[in-house]
Amino acid sequence: EAAEAAVASTQAEIDRLTLTAPFEGLLESDTAELGSLLQTGSLCAQVIQLDPIKLVGFVPETEVDRVSLGAQAQARLAAGDREIAGTVTFISRASDPTTRTFQVEIEVPNPDLSIRDGQTAEIAIASAGVEAxxxxxxxxxxxxxxxxxxxxxxxxxxxxxxxxxxxxxxxxxxxxxxxxxxxxxxxxxxxxxxxxxxxxxxxxxxxxx
Known part of the structure; x- marks a missing residue:
C-alpha cells in the first residue's frame, strides 16, 4: 500500500508537468525555456483573451450618474478611425482618489481578434436623450x-x-x-x-x- 501511494503521488507530480490555462486565449509571451527549472508561483507564460475585449475608460463625477449598466456604447479606435460598439458591464462605486473619476468597462465582441490589447479609443456612452x-x-x-x-x-x-x-x-x-x-x-x-x-x-x- 505504501508503494501504491508513492506511485500515485509520483503520477500526480508527472501530471503537473503539463501546464494548462484556466481560459482559452492566445499565448502572448513564453517566459519558460525548455529544460528550465520553474519554482512554485513563478511566471511561465502570458495568455490573453481578446474575444470579447474589454474597453476601460474613466467618467468624471459630474457625468457618472448618466451612465447605467447595459447602456450601449460606441468607441472610435485611434488607429484607423475604426468604430466599434459594445455594452457597459461595470461602473466603479469608488472614484480614483487623484482624478476623482469613476472607472467604466465596456465589453465589445472581437471575433476576428482585430482589436489589440492596449489600443487607445475615444468612447461615447448612450444616456437619456436631451433636446439639443x-x-x-x-x-x-x-x-x-x-x-x-x-x-x-x-x-x-x-x-x-x-x-x-x-x-x-x-x-x-x-x-x-x-x-x-x-x-x-x-x-x-x-x-x-x-x-x-x-x-x-x-x-x-x-x-x-
Whole structure:
C-alpha cells in the first residue's frame, strides 16, 4: 500500500508537468525555456483573451450618474478611425482618489481578434436623450461676464444673448443645450452686435441639397 501511494503521488507530480490555462486565449509571451527549472508561483507564460475585449475608460463625477449598466456604447479606435460598439458591464462605486473619476468597462465582441490589447479609443456612452441644437463652432461667443453662449434675434430682429451648454463636439459642428426649441442664431457677425440692438438679418438654408 505504501508503494501504491508513492506511485500515485509520483503520477500526480508527472501530471503537473503539463501546464494548462484556466481560459482559452492566445499565448502572448513564453517566459519558460525548455529544460528550465520553474519554482512554485513563478511566471511561465502570458495568455490573453481578446474575444470579447474589454474597453476601460474613466467618467468624471459630474457625468457618472448618466451612465447605467447595459447602456450601449460606441468607441472610435485611434488607429484607423475604426468604430466599434459594445455594452457597459461595470461602473466603479469608488472614484480614483487623484482624478476623482469613476472607472467604466465596456465589453465589445472581437471575433476576428482585430482589436489589440492596449489600443487607445475615444468612447461615447448612450444616456437619456436631451433636446439639443447643432451649430457651427464659430457661432459661439462670450458676453461681458465671460459666459459662453450665442446671439439670437427675435421676431422684431432685436439681438439677445443666450447661454448654452456644450453637449458634444462633432466634425459637423457642436451640439448645445439651453436654447428654445426654435431659435434664430446669428452665425456670422455675432461679434459686431450687442444685446438690445436691432439688425437686418439675412437667412441662409443649411439643409443638404
Amino acid at each position: 441644437h447643432l451649430l457651427p463652432q464659430s457661432a459661439l461667443t462670450l458676453n461681458d461676464d465671460g459666459t459662453l453662449g450665442v446671439r439670437l434675434i427675435d421676431a422684431a430682429n432685436t439681438v439677445s444673448f443666450a447661454a448654452v451648454t456644450l453637449v458634444r463636439d462633432t466634425p459637423e459642428g457642436i451640439w448645445v443645450t439651453g436654447l428654445p426649441e426654435q431659435a434664430d442664431v446669428i452665425v456670422l457677425g455675432q461679434e459686431y452686435v450687442t444685446a438690445g440692438v436691432t439688425v437686418t438679418p439675412t437667412f441662409r438654408n443649411e439643409a443638404p441639397e
